[in-house]
């Protein structure tokens with residue numbers, strides 16, 4: 001039998017991290033060699049012989065964690081939000097000094113979400129108006145969600161390619177925040193509500209019609225196949241990959 005992939009999970013006591021610990025433990029081709037919480041030293045993943053790290057921590061910690069992994073030749077699968085364009089550029093430079101190391105930054109590990117984002121980006125080429133509503137549990141520390149930011153960025157890029165700009169909007173007077181955040185010219189509205197997990201709607205409007213592309217994660221189990229897929233594929237993709245779609249042949 002082939003050797004199992006030695007995996008460490010960072011943020012192991014969190015909502016996602018604790019699910020990831022269970023998923024890795026249940027995967028026949030993986031071995032959980034370390035599960036670190038906030039106060040554990042990163043050196044423990046090296047001592048444990050980890051070749052893969054799954055980062056599910058907080059935006060303030062993830063950059064340092066990934067830097068540590070790359071510098072130690074450990075592949076990283078990252079679900080944590082907070083990866084700005086500047087942070088990604090710094091990471092690309094670091095990875096150039098460590099050829100052979102792979103990093104996946106996946107704003108969303110749920111297959112349905114990845115597909116919904118891809119569909120919305122394509123569809124946005126054909127509609128005059130597009131806005132995003134993301135809805136999450138109220139314990140989430142960042143807004144808008146990483147998924148919504150990524151969706152907005154892909155929508156903006158698609159619209160630019162076909163010469164479409166921002167959506168029409170005659171608003172002259174508003175209470176601050178009423179029109180949501182502006183992400184690359186796309187309006188993003190964030191709802192925080194007890195009972196929710198992770199949900200997103202992309203609203204696309206044209207004369208006399210609306211297309212809504214909605215995805216719902218009702219349970220964090222929805223993210224685990226993507227986490228495991230990321231671990232299995234990351235070593236075959238040296239350098240930086242943003243979005244799980246980079247490992248999938250979506251044919252879009």
Ligand SMILES: NC(=O)C1=CN([C@@H]2O[C@H](COP(=O)(O)OP(=O)(O)OC[C@H]3O[C@@H](n4cnc5c(N)ncnc54)[C@H](OP(=O)(O)O)[C@@H]3O)[C@@H](O)[C@H]2O)C=CC1
Pocket residue numbers: 010011012013014015016017037038039056057058059060061078079080081082106107108109110146223
């Ligand atoms: N890509 C995806 O598909 C998904 C991504 N996410 C993202 O994953 C991240 C985690 O989400 P979630 O599990 O809900 O959040 P939680 O707050 O439940 O978990 C975060 C964990 O990180 C730990 N932590 C805090 N600070 C540090 C630090 N400085 N170093 C190391 N660990 C630290 C926390 O420890 P302690 O418990 O001690 O505070 C906690 O256990 C978020 O950025 C979220 O947006 C979430 C769902 C899906």
Ligand SMILES: O=C(O)C1=N[C@H](C(=O)O)C[C@H](O)C1
Pocket residue numbers: 081107108136137140141144145146147148197198199
């Ligand atoms: O914090 C969460 O819960 C989630 N975070 C990610 C994000 O910000 O997009 C992924 C998913 O939406 C759940």
